[in-house]
Amino acid sequence: MAQVTLSRITKRYPGSETAAVDDVSLTIPKGSFTTLLGPSGCGKSSTLRIVAGLSRPDYGVLQMDGRDITHLSAARRNIGMVFQSLALFPHMTVAENVAFGLEMRGIGRSERETKVARALDIVELGHLAARHPHQLSGGQQQRVALARALVVEPSILILDEPFSALDRKLRETMQIELYRITRDLGITAMFVTHDQEEALTLSDSIVVMNQGRIEQQGTPREIYGAPRTRFTAEFMGLSNFLPARCNNRALSFEGLTTEMPAAFEAEGNCTVALRPEGLSLSSTRPEGAALKGHLAEAIYQGASTSYTLDLPSGRRITARTTDCGLLPGQEAWIAWTPEALHAFAA
Amino acid sequence: MALTDTAPAPRAAPAPRKPVSPAWLTLPGLCFLVFVLLLPVGWLMALSLKPSMPGAFTMEGDWTIANYLRFFSQPFYYSTLIKTLWVSALTTGITAVLGYALALIIWTASPAKRGWIVLIVLSPLLVSIVARTYGWMIMLGDRGILNQALLALGVIEEPIQIMYTSAAVIVGLVHVFVPFMALCVLTSLEKIDPKVPEAAMTFGASRWAVLRRILLPLTVPGLASGLTIVFSLAISSYVTPALMGGPRSGMLTTFIYQQFAVTLDWRFGAVLVTLLLALTLVVLTSILALAARMTATWSK
Amino acid sequence: MSTYFSLFRRTGTAALFVFLLAPLVAVIIVSVNAGATPKFPPEGFSLRWYGAALANPAFTGSALTSLVLAAVATALGTPLGVAAAFGIARGKLPSSLRGLLEAIFLSPLIVPGIVIGVALLVTLSTAGLRDAWLRLTLGHVLLVMPYVIRTSLAALQSFDPSLEEAAHTLGASRRQILTRVTLPVLRPAIFAGAAFGFIISFDDAAVSIFLIDSSTSTLPLAIMSYMQYNFDPSIAAVSSMLIAITLAGALVIERVFGLKKFLGN
Structure with missing residues (x-):
């Protein structure tokens, strides 16, 4: 296992105005599971391909345990990679697929067989070793790809949206399995996804990327609980953005002034976001900070009801809460739990 | 994110060594094609512009279009062009109808029967051209199966001549080309959502109307590629006209054979080759252009 | 109404199938005919015409020529075709150049066989090359190549x-990627194109007719010239054997790759 460091990595594709990867510096500590998260085209896959050695940066340095590997061929980086398409070799059996990397490293037959058997045991596929990939289910193919990447005892395991083709249930099973295996083996892993839930489930550390740059890096708890930019907040499922001002930790928006939540820092013009799930409605004014609104719409959704409210400023707010019996046309007071209020600069 | 203290001073990565482009891999094949096909055909076309001289195959002599004038001034010559065109056109037309019918049969067949039907439809292609033609000679000869059957049934009193007529050539050609047409149409049919004809039926369309208003327009691309393939194959076919039409089949290809192998008037023969190639190209491009225009509004 | 339709349909279908199969069935029936002429109904069952065909040196000699020719043409045309397909698919060429290259490489499919034969005859004679084997080999490589290119391009x-990236990250060199991953994955397509090219070459008459000489002939041309003077069932026997061979070849292609891919456009 190794620590991987990216220093000021920049990559521009020919014919493109903007850089796909723009001055990215990042450390993936030994044994940590780090996820690059962002929408398609944000540079996460380009970054991952640079770490894997499948693409060369125009600028910057890539190090593995302090050794410069910027120009080292992918074949010599000792990485294990799981591709989005899985890229299982269709003409080889499961065992041959898994053995391929060992063979390329010149490992003898008997040692190869032992290692392949062990790797297949880890992913619980020992009984399917003689099958060809097309004879396996999607989840089984996934495990073969994982075993093939793990068997070479890689310095870093790289996963490029490996679960995007699976249905939701299978994806959750595979996520749990990947979590178990990487933590059991203490593997350094770099994972790429556009699915925030997946990133929250799997990661020790999440790197949110946008337009080739790192937007924010932190633990899942930090990223979810205290997004520092509007982009991260939106990406983590926040909505109800309201313009605000912050003056010496006094936060005012929509005619209301309240204390700035401890997790956030901003001064001057800033933005407030209210997590829809953390809001509650009532017909009478609650204690503490609250906004008054006009209930425009109530859509019953079973476990919760989605309310749309018009604020006096003309802005709209959505609240998802248990049914409170209010009807469209009525006035309502909106209150929130402390965690539901977020604030960030601009 | 800020640089860590241990990070080395970043530097620009040197430009990687450019690998040789795989495009060069086309070179051996390209050279082969140029020297074995393009230059020889070009040479032959140039030869057609030299004065006719049986036995001569070099480039001697002045440039002239005399050979072309000779071809187009004598009915004996230019009639081959006309005959080739109408035999090919008729072959293509009949093939289109039969091929379309076969494609519909395959399309609507149950999966269990489908494999067998496809095998039957492809069978003419899977059989050596000489074997297939011999089969037709057995069928259509003066004392062939067809004549014997018609005589036995009393439909005719004397055997009718089918072999060595244009009818025999057309039958032989249609037989080989039907599979191409059927497959081309089938490719288009398979892209049609089976719900579309069903939907048309719920609006009260008859089967015939479904065919004419729904299936036919949607299969124009397949039909067009089938027509181009079949027409160009028909125009350039040699073995079937030679065997079933006889040496005097009057088709361009058999005429070419005579010029080059019997009369040895290569320079005049080169005129025929040039015309055959030109005809193929004109027909191919015009059918493709027509189809492109017909589908331009709905297909990409 | 609908019963009329289905009756019409059934007879139509049956008539079409008879049309497609009749000549093939006729050949096979005639080949086992005991009589000296292809009569119908046959005069008893006999395999004597198979014996006669196999004992005829014109058939056996030309069959050997055709087999060797097809094998050599396939052996030369396949690598040329695969390389060209790689170049076209991986060359990162502008699309207009790519289209031009594809058109040139597939042009032997459009140029009439007889034109290919004549053009080769004329130019090679002019260049003083009159060896039948050389001429035939060049012409037949031209026949094989486009089929290999077509299937290889589709597969690429x-x-x-x-x-390939997966193999690379697992430590494979460029050469190892090519020999252990890329070519094996493309193998069914290459094999199918080569097999189809082999059949086309073996069955060709139009290109070869100008390229043979008095001592070297291919099987289809030997049968054609035999047919000019004889009409006995030994031709049916040869034809039946050809039917069996091509059918076997086609079944192999179908198993490996699926026939439809070649015949469609």
């Missing part, structure tokens, strides 16, 4: 590039 277009 659906090739998942991450297969």
Whole structure:
């Protein structure tokens, strides 16, 4: 296992105005599971391909345990990679697929067989070793790809949206399995996804990327609980953005002034976001900070009801809460739990 | 994110060594094609512009279009062009109808029967051209199966001549080309959502109307590629006209054979080759252009 | 109404199938005919015409020529075709140049066989090359190549590039990627194109008719010239054997790759 460091990595594709990867510096500590998260085209896959050695940066340095590997061929980086398409070799059996990397490293037959058997045991596929990939289910193919990447005892395991083709249930099973295996083996892993839930489930550390740059890096708890930019907040499922001002930790928006939540820092013009799930409605004014609104719409959704409210400023707010019996046309007071209020600069 | 203290001073990565482009891999094949096909055909076309001289195959002599004038001034010559065109056109037309019918049969067949039907439809292609033609000679000869059957049934009193007529050539050609047409149409049919004809039926369309208003327009691309393939194959076919039409089949290809192998008037023969190639190209491009225009509004 | 339709349909279908199969069935029936002429109904069952065909040196000699020719043409045309397909698919060429290259490489499919034969005859004679084997080989490589290119191109277009990247990250060199991953994955397509080219070459008459000489002939041309003077069932016997061979070849292609891919456009 190794620590991987990216220093000021920049990559521009020919014919493109903007850089796909723009001055990215990042450390993936030994044994940590780090996820690059962002929408398609944000540079996460380009970054991952640079770490894997499948693409060369125009600028910057890539190090593995302090050794410069910027120009080292992918074949010599000792990485294990799981591709989005899985890229299982269709003409080889499961065992041959898994053995391929060992063979390329010149490992003898008997040692190869032992290692392949062990790797297949880890992913619980020992009984399917003689099958060809097309004879396996999607989840089984996934495990073969994982075993093939793990068997070479890689310095870093790289996963490029490996679960995007699976249905939701299978994806959750595979996520749990990947979590178990990487933590059991203490593997350094770099994972790429556009699915925030997946990133929250799997990661020790999440790197949110946008337009080739790192937007924010932190633990899942930090990223979810205290997004520092509007982009991260939106990406983590926040909505109800309201313009605000912050003056010496006094936060005012929509005619209301309240204390700035401890997790956030901003001064001057800033933005407030209210997590829809953390809001509650009532017909009478609650204690503490609250906004008054006009209930425009109530859509019953079973476990919760989605309310749309018009604020006096003309802005709209959505609240998802248990049914409170209010009807469209009525006035309502909106209150929130402390965690539901977020604030960030601009 | 800020640089860590241990990070080395970043530097620009040197430009990687450019690998040789795989495009060069086309070179051996390209050279082969140029020297074995393009230059020889070009040479032959140039030869057609030299004065006719049986036995001569070099480039001697002045440039002239005399050979072309000779071809187009004598009915004996230019009639081959006309005959080739109408035999090919008729072959293509009949093939289109039969091929379309076969494609519909395959399309609507149950999966269990489908494999067998496809095998039957492809069978003419899977059989050596000489074997297939011999089969037709057995069928259509003066004392062939067809004549014997018609005589036995009393439909005719004397055997009718089918072999060595244009009818025999057309039958032989249609037989080989039907599979191409059927497959081309089938490719288009398979892209049609089976719900579309069903939907048309719920609006009260008859089967015939479904065919004419729904299936036919949607299969124009397949039909067009089938027509181009079949027409160009028909125009350039040699073995079937030679065997079933006889040496005097009057088709361009058999005429070419005579010029080059019997009369040895290569320079005049080169005129025929040039015309055959030109005809193929004109027909191919015009059918493709027509189809492109017909589908331009709905297909990409 | 609908019963009339289905009756019409059934007879139509049956008539079409008879049309497609009749000549093939006729050949096979005549080949086992005991009589000296292809009569119908046959005069008893006999395999004597198979014996006669196999004892005829004109058939056996030309069959050997055709087999060797097809094998040599396939052996030369396949690598040329595969390389060209790689160049076209991976060359990162501008699309207009790419289209031109594709058109040139597939042009032997459009140029009439007889034109190919004549053009080769004329130019090679001019160049003083009159060896029948050389002429035939050049012409037949031209026949094989486009089929290999067509199947290889189709396979390369659906090739998942991450297969090669996966091999690379697992430590494979460029050569190892090519020999252990890329070529094996393309193998069924290459094989099918080569097999189809082999059949086309073996069956060709139009290109070869100008390229043979008095001592070297291919099987289809030997049968054609035999047919000019004889009409006995030994031709049916040869034809039946050819039917069996091509059918076997086609079944192999179908198993490996699927026939439809070649015949459609």
